[in-house]
Amino acid sequence: MISSGLSTAIVQRLQQSYGALIGMGISDTALPIYAMHGFKYMRHLPRYVRVFDPERVAPISKLDSLGERLIRRPPEPIDMKFECRLIDFSEAAELAEPIHRNLNCTVRDEKYLRWRYAEHPVYEYEAYRVSHEAGSAGVILRVDPVGDLRVLHVVDFM
Numbered sequence: 346m347i348s349s350g351l352s353t354a355i356v357q358r359l360q361q362s363y364g365a366l367i368g369m370g371i372s373d374t375a376l377p378i379y380a381m382h383g384f385k386y387m388r389h390l391p392r393y394v395r396v397f398d399p400e401r402v403a404p405i406s407k408l409d410s411l412g413e414r415l416i417r418r419p420p421e422p423i424d425m426k427f428e429c430r431l432i433d434f435s436e437a438a439e440l441a442e443p444i445h446r447n448l449n450c451t452v453r454d455e456k457y458l459r460w461r462y463a464e465h466p467v468y469e470y471e472a473y474r475v476s477h478e479a480g481s482a483g484v485i486l487r488v489d490p491v492g493d494l495r496v497l498h499v500v501d502f503m
């Protein structure tokens with residue numbers, strides 16, 4: 346665990362270096378450190394989680410009553426036909442290019458995607474093309490084993 350003095354120094358350095366900071370997945374221990382530096386805890390930050398087997402997830406979870414109700418609600422099936430296939434990062438970059446051009450967001454060219462995902466020193470990522478009659482999109486996924494569970498992170502869309 347990082348000492349609170351070092352944590353404070355890290356946050357101060359980040360605040361000096363960047364115009365905007367977003368902390369996600371903050372531990373209960375780190376919340377006070379962020380709060381004392383002016384961060385606001387956004388309880389309703391739009392994040393989507395779907396638990397398919399509540400009993401298997403229970404040992405690694407801490408849920409309030411709302412969380413309990415949400416994970417026990419059955420999924421609503423959607424009758425949609427689509428295809429999904431594994432792609433390389435050059436194809437993902439092709440899918441991302443119109444988004445960057447039209448929405449003024451981060452450039453996701455092949456060089457960036459390879460640096461960010463293919464060459465990541467810790468995690469392994471996969472890129473997929475999802476196609477539907479209306480068009481195609483790219484998605485970057487990471488699967489983490491947690492005990493005997495596999496947890497899927499959808500980390501980027503394009």
